[in-house]
Amino acid sequence: MTFVSxxxxxxxxxxxxxPVNIANTQSGEVTPDEVPEEIRSITRGxxxxxxxxxxxxxxxxxxxxxxxxxxGTDPAFRWxxxxxxxxxxxxxxxxxxxxxxxxxxxxxxFADEKATLR
Numbered sequence: 001m002t003f004v005s006x007x008x009x010x011x012x013x014x015x016x017x018x019p020v021n022i023a024n025t026q027s028g029e030v031t032p033d034e035v036p037e038e039i040r041s042i043t044r045g046x047x048x049x050x051x052x053x054x055x056x057x058x059x060x061x062x063x064x065x066x067x068x069x070x071x072g073t074d075p076a077f078r079w080x081x082x083x084x085x086x087x088x089x090x091x092x093x094x095x096x097x098x099x100x101x102x103x104x105x106x107x108x109x110f111a112d113e114k115a116t117l118r
Contacts, residue, residue: 030069032109039064043076044110046083047102048115055084075104 032040042061045052052058060082069077079101086093102114111117 019047030065030108034068036064040110043105044117045079046079047105047110049118051083053087055087058084058087075100 001029009047011042039061042052042057043065046058046061058080062084065077066072067076067085073076074084075097079097082093082097099114105111106118107116
């Protein structure tokens with residue numbers, strides 16, 4: 001006999017298989033090679049001309065940056081939350097936060113300069 005808790009139905013599907021590196025949580029020291037490919041792709045997309053429009057995808061990246069970056073003060077986390085807010089409310093996003101996010105991506109090694117991220 002199989003219990004319901006041991007089964008996965010079509011209505012109960014995991015959408016987030018991004019691992020959490022407990023030893024590297026909120027260290028504040030993130031290098032591009034530590035960032036899983038999916039999170040790196042979403043993060044670069046958030047810096048690009050056509051950022052993701054699915055708030056769940058954006059929040060997935062926010063969660064990773066919160067856990068592995070500088071927590072609530074991490075610029076990538078803050079921008080992802082700001083972008084998700086923009087998507088949810090259709091209000092303008094904070095340009096200064098976006099600029100801080102781009103500077104942060106350059107600082108952690110995602111690009112040599114902000115212009116290459118766009």
